[in-house]
Amino acid sequence: MQWRVPGAIRALLFGVICVAQICAFNPSGLAAGQGAPRVLFINPAPPEDQYWTLVTRMMQAAAQDLGVELEVQHAFHSGDYTLKYATLAAERAVKPHYIIFRNVDEIGEDVFKVTGAAGINTITIDAPFQEKELAPLGGPRKTYPRWLGQVVPNSLGASDQMTQVLIGEVMRRGFKGLIDIVAMTGPEDDIGSQVRLFGLKRGLKDHRNARLKHAFPSAWDSKVADREAFKAFRYALNAPVWWGADDNIAEGMVNVLRNTHRKLGQDTFVGAFNWTQPMLTAVVQNQVHYLAGGSFVQGAAALILAHDHFRGKDFAEVGLNYTMDLGILYRDNLKSTGRIMISDAWDRIDFRRFSRATNPALTQYDFTVNRFLRAVLGQ
DSSP, X not given: OOOOOOHHHHHHHHHHHHXXXXXXXXXXXXXXXXXXOEEEEEESSOTTOHHHHHHHHHHHHHHHHHTOEEEEEEOXXXXXXXXXXXXXXXXXXXXXXXXXXXXXXXOHHHHHHHHHHTTOEEEEESSOOOHHXXXXXXXXXXXXXXEEEEEEEOHHHHHHHHHHHHHHHHHHTTOOSOEEEEEEEXXXXXXXXXXXXXXXXXXXXXXXXXXXXXXXXXXXOHHHHHHHHHHXXXXXXXXXXXXXXXXXXXXXXXHHHHTTTOOBTTTBEEEEEOOOHHHHHHHHTTSOOEEEEOGGGHHHHHHHHHHHHHTTOOGGGTOSEEEEOOEEEOGGGHHHHHHHHHHTOGGGSOGGGGOTTTOTTOOSOOOOHXXXXXXXXXX
């Protein structure tokens, strides 16, 4: 079966290509900023969201090392709130130098207009822009010169890989017949959810013995996912593979599967995203079997880029678009990584090593999760 690449995914792939090369922009010899750079992070989730709390925790550790004044506001998955906080920041007497945000509900261009008029730089994270949005923008530093760059996890590749290992696990267990996969995605109009779903479909293309039986949209919320997973279960009572687009959704799926007498790790296998502590525990307990993640370092990466730009070391010299490869955890490889994640010891990292402004020997940025994990160990 041939899968046609949607426009939004082509936009993401463009970002991947730009990682290895300098995108078309010539820095204009920035003078180093005086004092501490002020950064506003508009966290797209509510304060209780464990994944985005982990993103914030990494950013706070990086800000402390780099001497950045970091402020955090929460947008509750709302584009309106995202724009509200950007507008309020633009109206201040003392404005942030940089705003780091996720393009929620296609609010990105409105944010660029407000912040650009106020002289505030922006860096976007987590989700690529859809093609219809990207066309008038042209990419970072084009239509809106103060949109400096973007950091995007390679959720497409991770979803593809996770789908294939889930199918392989079922086959190793001697399953006969067509392997049905039930997917619970995020909101239908969320580009991050769309990218992960397309990665699942791409992972199926070489497996004629597997199919996506149903894809059910949900919210980035475990309580909503509980209800949606119960509905999904009625349509696929015997599906051996359940795929969740994030940790909150996977939590709801696992709750339903446990209460419907499925034998997790025997006749049912679950894949999910995000290395939060509840998900790591679920892997240890054989309730989630493959866990894609590592994107929690993206906020710290964006903050490092902002810091370097402020200090006169413009990251345009090496690229404007950064796509971060993710990893897959399972019980056999969890031991060392899980210990680091559970320790929450991000303040052990010397983030100055990752900055081209404070580490002149650094010629390229390395924002891979494995590099940050090694740094916790002092490597």
